Amino acid sequence: MIIDAHAHAARQYSTAESIRATAKKYGIEKILLCTSPKNNLDLKDPPNLPFFKSPNSIFILNRMLRMGYKSFKDGGDGNRYVSELRKQVPEIVVPFLWVNPLDPQHMSSLEKNIQDYRVSGIKLHQAWDPFTVEGSEFNQLVEVARAHKLPIFIHLYSKNEAQKLLRFIGTNSNATFIIAHMLGVDIFKEKRNDLPNVYFDTSGSERVRGKDIAEAINLFGHEHVVFGTDTPYAPIEDQINKIEQLKLTDSVKEHIYRLNIQHILSSNS
DSSP: OEEEEEEESSGGGSSHHHHHHHHHHHTEEEEEEEOOGGGOSSOOOOOOOTTOOSTTHHHHHHHHHHHHGGGOOOOSOHHHHHHHHHHHSTTTEEEEEEOOTTOHHHHHTHHHHHHHTTOSEEEEETTTSOOOTTSHHHHHHHHHHHHTTOOEEEEOOOHHHHHHHHHHHHTOTTSOEEEGGGTTHHHHGGGGGGOTTEEEEOOOTTTSOHHHHHHHHHHHOGGGEEOOOOBTSSOHHHHHHHHHTTTOOHHHHHIIIIIHHHHHHHHTO
C-alpha cells in the first residue's frame, strides 16, 4: 500500500467518489491532502520546460507560477473544503492546512483552524505566497506548528530561501520539515548529518527524476525520503514508476511509500 504524502484537492482528488476510485486504482492507503492554489478544483498542468529536467529547474518555474497566480480565481475556503472531504472519506484523507504567513486572517485563525479542521500538518508554498524564511511570520508559524507537533511541508522558492531554511533548521532542529520536490538537495547535503527532522518528497512531474531520488537516498538515507505525487500536476502512475524503476529492495520501497511518512505523523501526534 501507498501513502501519497503530497496532493491537492483538485481533479482526481476533488470529490469523495474520485478519491475512493483513484485510491483503489493505485493501491493508495492514505492521502495527505491540502487545498489547491486559490481552491481551484480543475487545475491545469504547469508549463512544460523541455530543456530543464531537474529539481532545481522548479526554481525557474516558480517565477512563472508566481506571476500566473494573480490570474487565478479564488474558489473560497480551500481548507474547509479539504476538511469536508476528510469527513466524507475519513479512512483515506489526512488534511494538511495550507497557510499563507502573509495573510493576517490565516495567521489570526491559525490555532482555531488547526483544531477545527483536525489537520495533521502545515503546507507552505513560497511560489504562491511570497513570504521569506527570515520573516517574523514564518517564525511565528513554526512556533505554532511545533507547539501542536505538526510537520511543515514547504515548497521553497529559490536557492537563497533553501539556504535560509538550512540556517533556520540549525537553530530549530526540533521542528519537522518535508521539502517538496527535493528542492535544494544540493544545499541541504552540506549539513546532511545534522538534519534528523528533515525529509524530501519524491514528486515533481518529470523534473524530479529517478536519479534525483536515488541521489537523495544516498545522501540522506532512505528513511528521509517520502513518496508524493503532487496530484493533479503529474500522472500518479509516472510517480510510482519512478520508484519502481530504481530497483530498490522491498524494505526500502516500503519506507519510501509509507513507513517514513507514518513515522513523521506518529512522531508529531
